Amino acid sequence: MSKSIVVGTTLAVLGLGGMAFGAWQMQEAQEARQPQYAEITGVEPLTRSVETPREVCENVTVQRQAPTRDPHRVVGSAAGAIVGGLLGNQIGGGSGKKIATVAGAVGGGLAGREVQERIESGQTVTTTEQRCHTVTDTHQETTGYEVSWRHDGEVHTSRLDSRPEGERVRLVDGKPQWQASASPAEG
Template sequence: MNKSIVIGSTLAVLGLGGLAVGAYQVQTFDREPEPVYADILSVNAATRTVEAPREVCENVVVSQRAPTRDPHRIVGTAAGAIVGGLLGNQIGGGSGKKIATVAGAVGGGFAGREVQERIEAGQTTTTTQRQCHTVVDTQQQHLGYDVEYRYEGQVYSVRLDEAPQGSQVLMHEGEPQWHAGQAQAVASQG
């Protein structure tokens, strides 16, 4: 056999083999790694209670005892004493008549005072008053979403503005890609 044919064939075989090895290496190293996901364990809305005090006013009809013109009840006492004295004067005679008149005047004075107090107690006036009080309004304020996820056997917690979609999140260099991972997880489940 011709020496140049053997050398040429050998080089051709070696060249094709080298190309095959090079192509294998290009395929192995240029291929992107498989995506890695973390499992989402729970998603809970995070809220807090906010209290806001405010004043509420309203007009209320109020009944109250009418003011008296005679706080010491002199009119009732005097009228009662006069009537009691006249009645006492009708009883008995002599010094008994004087004692009965005095006793009637004293008793009539007490009775007149009590009658005036009861009459005045039943007299009321009605007015409208503005009454205010403080009430506390409560409402729930949304803070975000508390998310727990498991990655490589560890459980992590994070608060997000939006709830993640799906049951997994795409991981890149150990960090969750919440927005990119949601689109990938939804696409892989569909």
């Protein structure tokens, strides 16, 4: 083989190798400029319980003892005294009759008072009253989201105020850019 063929072939091989190396470097540089993404692997809402008190009022039927028109039970005492006096007057004669009449009137007055009290205690009045009480309503409020994401085989977590969109997030210098998360159709 001639020396010029060997030198030419060697230069051609070196030239092709250099071109291949240059193309590889360009591809590496281009890949470095390509946006990088991390896969979102989980989104868990963070919640807290919120209790709100409120007043609930209901109309309730209530039975009460009827108010008396004669709180001192004068009518019962008087009626009892009259009946007792009449009965006492039927007993005996002379001064014994007077004592029996007075004793009958006193006893009848006490008995009449008791009878009136028993009758009035059994009398009721039905009314409707409004009764109110406080109840507490409880509900869950979302305060943020715990987001798990994977990049280069490592799983990381971030706490966000709002749910991320899409299935991946763009990375800049290895840090997620949540405000510009990628949709599944992007990139």
